[in-house]
Amino acid sequence: xxxxxxxxxxxxxxxxxxKYLNDSTFLNEDHLQIQKAxxxxxxxxxxxxxAEWDKKHHFPKDVLRxxxxxxxxxxxxxxxxxxxxxxxxxxxxxxxxxSYGDVTTTAYLTIQNMCAYMVDQFxxxxxxxxxxxRFGTFDAFASYCLTEPNSGSDSKxxxxxxxxxxxxxxxxxxxxxxxxxxxxxxxLLMCKTSEKDVSCIIVxxxxxxxxxxxxxxxxxxxxxxxxxxxxxxxxxxxSNLLGKEGYGFKMxxxxxxxxxxxxxxxxxxxxxxxxxxxxxxxxxxxxxxxPLAQFQGLQFKFADMATNLVTSRLxxxxxxxxxxxxxxxxxxxxxxxxxxxxxxxxxxxxxxxxLHGGYGYLRxxxxxxxxxxxxxxQILEGTNEIMKVIISRNLLK
Amino acid sequence: MKVLVAVKRVVxxxxxxxxxxxxxxxxxxxxxxxxxxxxxxxEAVRLKEKKLIAEIVAxxxxxxxxxxxxxxxxxxxxxxxxxxxxEARIDQAVQPLDVAxxxxxxxxxxxxxxxxxxxxxxxxxxxxxxxxxxxxxxWPQATFASNIQISDGIAQVVREIDGGLQTxxxxxxxxxxxxxxxxxxxxxxxxxxxxxxxxPLETIPLEKLGKLHNSIQITKxxxxxxxxxxxxxxxxxxxxxxxxxxxxxx
Numbered sequence: 001x002x003x004x005x006x007x008x009x010x011x012x013x014x015x016x017x018x019k020y021l022n023d024s025t026f027l028n029e030d031h032l033q034i035q036k037a038x039x040x041x042x043x044x045x046x047x048x049x050x051a052e053w054d055k056k057h058h059f060p061k062d063v064l065r066x067x068x069x070x071x072x073x074x075x076x077x078x079x080x081x082x083x084x085x086x087x088x089x090x091x092x093x094x095x096x097x098x099s100y101g102d103v104t105t106t107a108y109l110t111i112q113n114m115c116a117y118m119v120d121q122f123x124x125x126x127x128x129x130x131x132x133x134r135f136g137t138f139d140a141f142a143s144y145c146l147t148e149p150n151s152g153s154d155s156k157x158x159x160x161x162x163x164x165x166x167x168x169x170x171x172x173x174x175x176x177x178x179x180x181x182x183x184x185x186x187x188l189l190m191c192k193t194s195e196k197d198v199s200c201i202i203v204x205x206x207x208x209x210x211x212x213x214x215x216x217x218x219x220x221x222x223x224x225x226x227x228x229x230x231x232x233x234x235x236x237x238x239s240n241l242l243g244k245e246g247y248g249f250k251m252x253x254x255x256x257x258x259x260x261x262x263x264x265x266x267x268x269x270x271x272x273x274x275x276x277x278x279x280x281x282x283x284x285x286x287x288x289x290x291p292l293a294q295f296q297g298l299q300f301k302f303a304d305m306a307t308n309l310v311t312s313r314l315x316x317x318x319x320x321x322x323x324x325x326x327x328x329x330x331x332x333x334x335x336x337x338x339x340x341x342x343x344x345x346x347x348x349x350x351x352x353x354x355l356h357g358g359y360g361y362l363r364x365x366x367x368x369x370x371x372x373x374x375x376x377x378q379i380l381e382g383t384n385e386i387m388k389v390i391i392s393r394n395l396l397k
Numbered sequence: 398m399k400v401l402v403a404v405k406r407v408v409x410x411x412x413x414x415x416x417x418x419x420x421x422x423x424x425x426x427x428x429x430x431x432x433x434x435x436x437x438x439x440e441a442v443r444l445k446e447k448k449l450i451a452e453i454v455a456x457x458x459x460x461x462x463x464x465x466x467x468x469x470x471x472x473x474x475x476x477x478x479x480x481x482x483x484e485a486r487i488d489q490a491v492q493p494l495d496v497a498x499x500x501x502x503x504x505x506x507x508x509x510x511x512x513x514x515x516x517x518x519x520x521x522x523x524x525x526x527x528x529x530x531x532x533x534x535x536w537p538q539a540t541f542a543s544n545i546q547i548s549d550g551i552a553q554v555v556r557e558i559d560g561g562l563q564t565x566x567x568x569x570x571x572x573x574x575x576x577x578x579x580x581x582x583x584x585x586x587x588x589x590x591x592x593x594x595x596x597p598l599e600t601i602p603l604e605k606l607g608k609l610h611n612s613i614q615i616t617k618x619x620x621x622x623x624x625x626x627x628x629x630x631x632x633x634x635x636x637x638x639x640x641x642x643x644x645x646x647x
Contacts, residue, residue: 071587
């Protein structure tokens with residue numbers, strides 16, 4: 001008996017569904033239950049609208065609020081602070097499942113999680129109580145500001161400066177490529193407070209002097225607004241400092257490993273969806289009297305896609321677990337996971353496009369959107385080239 | 398007021414199953430809570446939110462993995478769970494009359510005022526258990542519920558029947574089986590999934606409550622015939638001739 005529950009019926013052949021390729025090696029019962037909740041939500045509330053959000057450049061604040069109600073916006077913030085208090089592995093599983101529905105919104109969700117985490121780790125009581133409940137419901141949208149027009153990979157060379165003036169900081173500078181820019185209520189700004197010290201200061205939207213560039217017109221991630229954030233003598237009380245002066249890099253390092261796992265998990269979800277669509281297509285499409293699934297060349301491509309997907313998943317989950325266990329090699333493995341998974345998953349999506357032939361080039365078939373969305377994962381959260389710098393540095397020291 | 402909600406773990410409705418002579422191939426197949434059972438749990442939770450009932454107990458019969466459905470029910474809002482354990486195939490050997498007998502024992506043990514269940518499970522589609530349970534307990538029943546109102550110990554249920562909608566009213570305790578349009582179950586949020594872990598889950602071996610008599614024997618399992626192609630006919634006469642002689646419609 002077929003029950004129609006508004007869910008997209010993708011990949012109906014039993015043995016090799018998402019679950020089978022899911023490989024629950026690292027997952028316990030709780031992870032599986034949470035994964036199911038996330039996947040159900042993604043299939044019902046995100047996947048059907050993903051194309052429209054991309055086309056209309058619509059930032060779905062209402063869906064993000066529903067995601068928050070599910071507990072997905074403060075996943076690894078401590079329970080005592082008002083978060084859900086789960087581990088990085090659970091977060092990875094959640095983001096992967098949600099990305100199956102829509103990569104872009106999930107990627108934004110990871111930023112919210114990261115900002116909430118930073119406030120939880122480094123904020124004082126007042127900051128935690130002010131912001132974490134609001135982040136947890138998406139009553140406040142958060143953005144993280146690190147990159148500048150002249151400092152991307154070379155982030156230490158940032159120029160945005162916060163000068164002490166009485167009880168305030170006066171901030172001047174500009175940040176670019178900020179996800180949530182102009183829409184977010186709160187900006188966690190990484191800036192210099194002295195020639196050497198990088199610090200994190202909370203700046204709220206509406207503060208005089210804070211303005212935004214126009215929304216960037218991007219290749220993908222269209223459901224997420226991206227803009228420059230400009231500081232022209234922006235005055236904030238010194239109590240907006242998160243942690244201590246000079247803590248900036250310590251904070252960034254603490255957040256970065258997790259951020260890398262998050263973005264890699266988003267790649268996994270998107271690639272999984274492209275993979276599942278391809279499997280159906282290979283069975284349905286016939287040429288030369290046979291389904292495409294009969295052609296060895298295509299079978300080999302598909303086999304490689306599956307292998308890439310599964311191995312990416314394994315290293316991402318392992319790295320997540322290492323962060324949870326505070327393993328000494330967690331940074332090394334996080335960098336490897338990010339670099340490997342984002343590259344492999346982009347290739348999986350790209351191959352999926354090729355396997356779809358001409359249809360892969362049509363927006364209607366969704367594959368090209370996943371390719372466009374996943375492309376940027378190889379660049380942000382640290383370019384994959386920087387990942388190689390980190391990996392080799394860790395190995396050769 | 399205490400409610401017992403019976404849930405079953407079945408093959409996921411989106412899966413295309415593989416039929417083997419001995420039954421459906423369950424190896425590695427995605428299993429999930431029966432959609433109608435999930436609707437029953439959701440209804441119980443809504444009744445509790447309206448303060449019409451005080452406690453929801455979810456029960457399932459099955460092997461170890463059956464507890465997944467119980468955890469899902471707990472995450473949706475049930476207060477306690479009972480796992481009646483058996484290694485028998487729940488899509489074959491666990492049959493309606495035996496289930497009804499076991500549930501009746503639990504009802505007598507714990508004194509529920511209401512039993513909610515799905516109208517049928519999507520694996521065997523029997524649509525018998527709720528009705529049999531009501532018979533065994535000598536309780537009123539309302540099946541195929543698409544609307545349930547409870548006040549002052551009276552249940553008013555709108556039933557979806559072939560002829561349309563029928564409304565019945567009875568004094569509780571009773572059995573109500575739930576149909577598709579009763580509600581749309583909520584998503585289990587992570588905080589609720591975590592809370593569910595500390596809710597009580599009682600395990601009872603099936604033998605303590607009843608027995609599986611296997612009174613219904615499955616003699617054959619086969620997939621439905623593969624759909625044959627149709628044909629385009631030239632005119633109505635040919636159509637009528639085919640309907641009479643080939644399809645043997647009249």
